[in-house]
Every structure is written in C-alpha cells, then in structure tokens.
Amino acid sequence: MKSLSAKLxxxxxxxxxxxxxxxxxxxxxxxxxxxxxxxxGYLPGSAPFSALNGDTVEGYAIDLCLKISERVKSELQQxxxxxxFQPVEIIQAVAAVSSGKVDILCTPTPQTLERRKAVSFSxxxxxxxxxxxxRKQSPEPLLKALNGEVAHDGPxxxxxxxxxxxxxxxxxLAGSATQQWVGEQMRLxxxxxxxxxxxSNEEGVRRVAEGGxxxxxxxxxxxxxxxxxxxxxxxxxxxxxxxEYAPVSLxxxxxxxxxxxxxxxxxxxxxxxxEIEQAYVKYLDGVSDTARRLFKxxxxx
Numbered sequence: 445m446k447s448l449s450a451k452l453x454x455x456x457x458x459x460x461x462x463x464x465x466x467x468x469x470x471x472x473x474x475x476x477x478x479x480x481x482x483x484x485g486y487l488p489g490s491a492p493f494s495a496l497n498g499d500t501v502e503g504y505a506i507d508l509c510l511k512i513s514e515r516v517k518s519e520l521q522q523x524x525x526x527x528x529f530q531p532v533e534i535i536q537a538v539a540a541v542s543s544g545k546v547d548i549l550c551t552p553t554p555q556t557l558e559r560r561k562a563v564s565f566s567x568x569x570x571x572x573x574x575x576x577x578x579r580k581q582s583p584e585p586l587l588k589a590l591n592g593e594v595a596h597d598g599p600x601x602x603x604x605x606x607x608x609x610x611x612x613x614x615x616x617l618a619g620s621a622t623q624q625w626v627g628e629q630m631r632l633x634x635x636x637x638x639x640x641x642x643x644s645n646e647e648g649v650r651r652v653a654e655g656g657x658x659x660x661x662x663x664x665x666x667x668x669x670x671x672x673x674x675x676x677x678x679x680x681x682x683x684x685x686x687x688e689y690a691p692v693s694l695x696x697x698x699x700x701x702x703x704x705x706x707x708x709x710x711x712x713x714x715x716x717x718x719e720i721e722q723a724y725v726k727y728l729d730g731v732s733d734t735a736r737r738l739f740k741x742x743x744x745x
Contacts, residue, residue, distance in 0.1 A: 471700060471702070471703075472544075472547050472696070472697050472700050472702075472703040473516070473519065473520065473702060473703055473706070475544060475547070476516060476520065476525070476547060477520050477522070480522065480524075480525060480526060481525070481526045481527075481528055482513050482516055482525060482526070482527050482528070482547055483528050483529075483530050483545070483546045483547050484501075484506075484509045484513070484527060484528070484529050484530065484546065484547065484548055484550050485529075485530045485531075485532045485537065485540050485541065485545070485546030485547075485548065485549045485550060485551075486501060486503075486505070486506065486529060486530070486531060486532070486549070486550045486551050487531070487532065487533070487534055487537070487549075487551040488531045488644070489644045489645055489646045490503070490551050490645060490666060491503060491666070491669050491670075491673075492504055492665065492666070492669050492727040492728060493505045493506075493551050493552055493570075493666070493727075494506050494550055494551045496531070501529040503727060504570070504723050504724070504726070504727035504728055505550045505551055505552050505569060505570075505694065506550055507723050507726075507727075508550070508569055508694070508710075508711065508714070508720075508723065509548055509550040509694070510527070511710055511714060511719070512548065512706070512707055512710045512711075513525075513527045515706055515709070515710045516706065519706060530545065530546050532545075532546065532549070533619075533643065534617060534618065534619045534620055535618050535619035537549050537551075537553065537619075537695065538559055538562050538563055538695070539562075541562075541563045541695045541696065541697060542562040542563050542697070542698065544697070547696070547697070547703075548694050548695070548696055548707070549694060549695035549696075550694060552569050552570050552572070552692035552693060552694065553565075553692055553693065553694075553695050554572065554621045554690045554691070554692050554693075555691075555693060556621055556624075559695075560698070562698060563695050563696065563697065563698050564695075564696050564697065564698045564699070564700070564704055565693035565694065565695060565696065566693045566694040566695075566696060566704065566707045566708055566711060567693065567707075567708045567711045567712065567742050567743070567744065568691035568692060568693050568738075568742045569692065569693060569694060569711060569720075569742075570691070570692050570728075571689055571690070571691050571692070571735070571738055572663040572664075572689065572690050572691075572692045573663060573664045573665075573686040573688075573689055574622060574625070574661060574662070574663065574664070574686060574687045574688040574689075574690070575661070575662070575663070575664035575667060575682065575683055575684075575685060575686050575687065576590055576659045576660065576661045576662075576667075576682075576683050576685075576687075577649055577652055577659065577660050577662075577667045577670075577671060577680055577681065577682050577683070578590065578652060578658065578659045578680070578681050578683065579652060579653070579655075579658075579679065579680060579681065580678060580679055580680060580681045581679075582658065582659075582681070583608070585608030586608050586609070586612060586658060586659075587608075587681075587683075588608055589608030589609045590608075590609070590659060590683055590685065591683060591684070591685050592685060609633070609635045609637060610635055610636050610637055611636065611637060612637045612638070612658040612659070613637065613638040613639075613640060613656070613657045613658050614626060614630075614637060614638070614639050614640070614657065614658065614659050614660075614661065615639075615640050615641070615642050615648045615651050615652065615656075615657035615659070615660040615661070616639065616640075616641055616642070616648070616660070616661050616662075617641070617642060617643075617644070617645060617648060617662060618641035618642060618643060619641075620662075621690070622661050622662060623639075623641060625661075625687075625688060626639060626661055627639055640657060642660075645660075645662055645666055645667075645670060646670060646674070648660035648662065649667065649670045649671065649674065649675070649680070650674075652680065653674075653675055653679060653680055661687075664682070664686060665728055665729070667682055668682055691738075691742070694707065708744060709744075711742075711743070712743040712744045712745075715739045715740075715742060715743035716743055720739065721736070721739070
C-alpha cells in the first residue's frame with residue numbers, strides 16, 4: 445500500500461465502499477509516477493506519422509508525443525523518467541490504451557463513437573484525407589469510377605455508374621475506420637466486390653502492386669510515402685480524389701481529465717508557437733493555407 449499515492453488510495457477505498465469497480469488505469473500520471481515509465485504506443489509502418497527506422501521510432505506524431513513526454517517529466521518532477529516505445533497493431537490499439545498497456549497511442553487515429561466507449565482522444569493533430577492507390581495500368585472503367593466519373597456511356601443508372609467498381613478486390617487496413625467506410629459505401633451503392641483486410645499499410649500497397657487487390661484505401665500522404673519509398677518505378681498510381689476528410693487525434697485513457705488537459709495544453713502551445721507547422725514541414729510536405737486555418741481552430745486558448 446505504501447507505494448500507492450494518497451489520491452489513488454482514496455479512489456480504491458471509495459470504490460470498495462460503494463461497490464463500484466474502480467479502474468486503476470484511470471489516473472495516467474499516477475501510474476507513470478509509480479512506474480517511472482511513460483509508455484508511448486505506435487503503429488509501425490505508418491510513416492510519416494510513426495515508423496521504426498533501425499532502432500529509432502520516428503515520425504510526425506512521435507515528435508508530438510516526445511514533446512508531451514517532456515511536459516510529463518516536468519509535471520511529475522522526474523527528469524530521469526523513462527520513455528518507452530511500444531509497437532501495437534491497429535486492431536489491438538483501443539485495448540492497449542484502455543488497459544494501460546500504453547499511455548498514449550502516438551499514431552493519429554480518427555475518433556468514432558464505438559472507440560469513445562473505451563478510450564478518449566486529444567485535440568486533432570492532423571486532418572486525414574482518404575484516397576486510394578491503384579496500378580497505373582488499371583482498367584479505365586475502374587479508374588473513372590474511383591475518380592467519380594461515369595464509367596460507361598449511356599443512361600446514368602446506378603448500375604451503369606458503378607459497373608466499373610464491381611467485381612474488383614479492394615483492400616483496407618483491418619480494424620480501421622476506413623474499413624467501415626468502404627464497406628458502407630459498397631452497401632449504399634450496391635457494389636458487388638470483394639473487400640479484404642490487411643494487417644499493415646505496407647501489405648495493402650504491396651497487394652495492389654502484386655495484383656492481389658485492385659485498390660488500397662488509406663490516408664493520402666501515407667500512401668504517397670509508401671509509394672515513393674517502395675515503388676519509385678511508377679507502376680502505382682495515387683488517385684487525386686479525396687473521398688473523405690477526418691480530423692485525427694492521439695488516443696488516451698478514457699475518463700482521465702487531468703492527463704487529457706496536459707496533452708491538449710502541450711498541443712495547443714505547439715499550434716500557437718509554430719512548432720506543429722515546423723513538424724508539418726519536416727514530415728508532411730509543408731503547410732497549406734487550409735491547414736494553417738485549421739491550426740487556429742484546433743488550438744484551445
């Protein structure tokens with residue numbers, strides 16, 4: 445008992461007296477203080493947001509999390525606090541955060557109502573744009589359909605518009621919001637096609653390159669990074685079309701207002717100081733005027 449803080453001890457006693465189960469992971473800072481370790485989760489192979497390069501974890505969101513870790517050290521007055529990186533798969537990400545296996549998921553993730561039943565989210569750190577990668581020599585009807593053009597001449601019934609989409613194989617990242625979105629679009633449009641899930645973005649791009657899938661859907665800049673690093677021969681084509689925009693955030697423990705305030709304070713300060721703009725230039729090909737306007741919206745005063 446001596447290792448527990450007074451605050452955590454009061455919570456445990458209150459739970460015991462009231463008959464309510466207390467989740468010991470709810471106080472992130474107390475857990476970090478006790479363990480002398482801040483654990484940063486990340487999805488490998490998600491460059492430029494998070495990736496393992498040799499022995500180093502790096503990326504846009506990793507830089508943000510390292511900035512947050514400095515504030516945690518200051519808040520806890522533990523300058524020697526250990527910062528540990530823990531790779532996770534997206535299908536396990538919610539459980540990793542909700543169980544306390546990781547303190548922050550440092551790969552930006554879209555909020556969904558289902559996810560918010562188990563975890564919470566920081567302020568948005570990026571606005572994702574859903575796009576698709578295909579083979580450059582893909583059939584013209586498929587390319588037209590994916591680009592939102594009519595795939596065939598003649599009456600524009602739904603069946604003729606979507607004929608270019610039918611009988612194809614589409615790949616999505618397992619457990620992602622994109623998986624739900626693509627499946628729903630197929631249902632709404634009445635498209636008869638095959639939807640396969642992959643374990644990583646690298647696998648999704650590779651499936652398209654090798655002919656195992658006709659298109660892989662993911663964030664546009666993530667696709668651009670994978671194509672540039674793995675397929676510089678021009679065999680793959682990144683579509684110009686962006687199907688959906690979604691603000692994405694860092695995933696944190698649900699119900700921990702103190703830790704969420706710390707994280708959001710650091711992010712807001714980075715937005716106002718220009719540090720996030722510098723990270724955009726370093727990792728995300730610069731900052732558009734739209735992104736700068738969103739910085740002002742996302743940052744809290």
